[in-house]
Amino acid sequence: MMRRLIPAVALLTALSALTGCGGGSANGDDGRLSVVTAFYPLQFISERVGGDAVRVSTLTKPGAEPHDVELNAGQVGQVADAGLIVYLSGFQPAVDDAVKRNGGDRGFDAAGTVQPLTAEEADAHAEEEHGANDPHVWLDPERLATIADKLAERLGKADPAHAADFTGRAAALRTELTALDGEFKTGLANCARRELVTSHTAFAYLADRYDLTQIGITGIDPETEPSPQRLAEVAAEAKEHGTTTIFFETLVSPKVAETIAREVGAQTAVLDPIEGLTDDSADYFSAMRANLTALKLGLECS
Known part of the structure; x- marks a missing residue:
């Protein structure tokens, strides 16, 4: 019986080494802030707003369905070591759990930065199946621009030396997203x-x-x-x-x-x-x- 327990104990020890440090190293050898993102749209805005001052990685592989993503020990370690974790609460339970357990105060929850649709708003644009709990907020370009603005503020707190650069890039991204919004309004009028x-x-x-x-x-x-x-x-x-x-x-x-x-x-x-x-x-x-x-x-x- 004792021999059977040894591998399990060793695994738990390895996981603790990866996840127990909590704070991690915010910056890599190149001096850039390490930003871990949950899935593509958050990776996109992190790269656009962060520019060359950040090093961005994502927890969801390209082409993978993100709803039910499971994190391996290495990915949990990424969360623990990140300078900032950009995620959307309620969308990926495994990511929510990893941030709660290992993210400390380094989590940036995009869901908390914009006004969600109310049930009445969602039902006004639906038949039978309503979307009041729909997490796909990034499909509204204006809301995505607001998330990017808030991300710039949070990046500026993590890396004050580049705060003005983050704000400037977020403003440029907002201009592009507003133009995209105009294309949709015109095209679908x-x-x-x-x-x-x-x-x-x-x-x-x-x-x-x-x-x-x-x-x-x-x-x-x-x-x-x-x-x-x-x-x-x-x-x-x-x-x-x-x-x-x-x-x-x-x-x-x-x-x-x-x-x-x-x-x-x-x-x-x-x-x-x-x-x-x-x-x-x-x-x-x-x-x-x-x-x-x-x-x-x-x-x-x-």
Whole structure:
């Protein structure tokens, strides 16, 4: 029995060595602030705002579905050693737990920097499946700009010598995001329909921002299988609204969307929630503009 316990004790000792230090080393050998981000959109703004004064890593690998990410011992060690951890509470439970246990006061929670959608706001832009608990706040460019502004403030506290640079880069990013917001408002101003049928309810913030109505086949969790009743309801709603395109996501199987499309005689198209990128040449802006193109085609906007 004692011999069986030895490997377990050794593993616990190794994990303690990785996670027990709490404060970690904020700066690497190059003097840059170490910033650990939870998933792509937070990595994107951290790189844009931090510039060459920070060294950014992410806990979610490119192309991985971030909702249910599990952290290995090395990644927990990254959290423990980071100068700043940028995450979105309620989106990735494993990351929330790692920050709580090992992040000390070095966590920057993006969810606490912007006003979330109320149930009434979400329901005003949804049918059947509401998105009041939708975490995809970055699909609203203006809210993402606010998160970037708050991140600049927090980076400035961690690295006062570069505070003005962080603020300047956040302001430049806001200008770009405001321009993107204008492109969406113009592009989606005149459409044949405003009902957005999606494989899962990930677009409440986008729908609210641009006055669309989201009809989600499944709820917030992309792995949830819709019931036959729900499939029939969405098909009926799609027929009622003359839907010609059913949208599915880059990191989720298109089978459910294809089922509805066959039922109503529609086509399918990708609408990216931008949780993670699969194309190395893409970034947040190119992914959002691809979404705008898909929406304009799918909703027949002029």
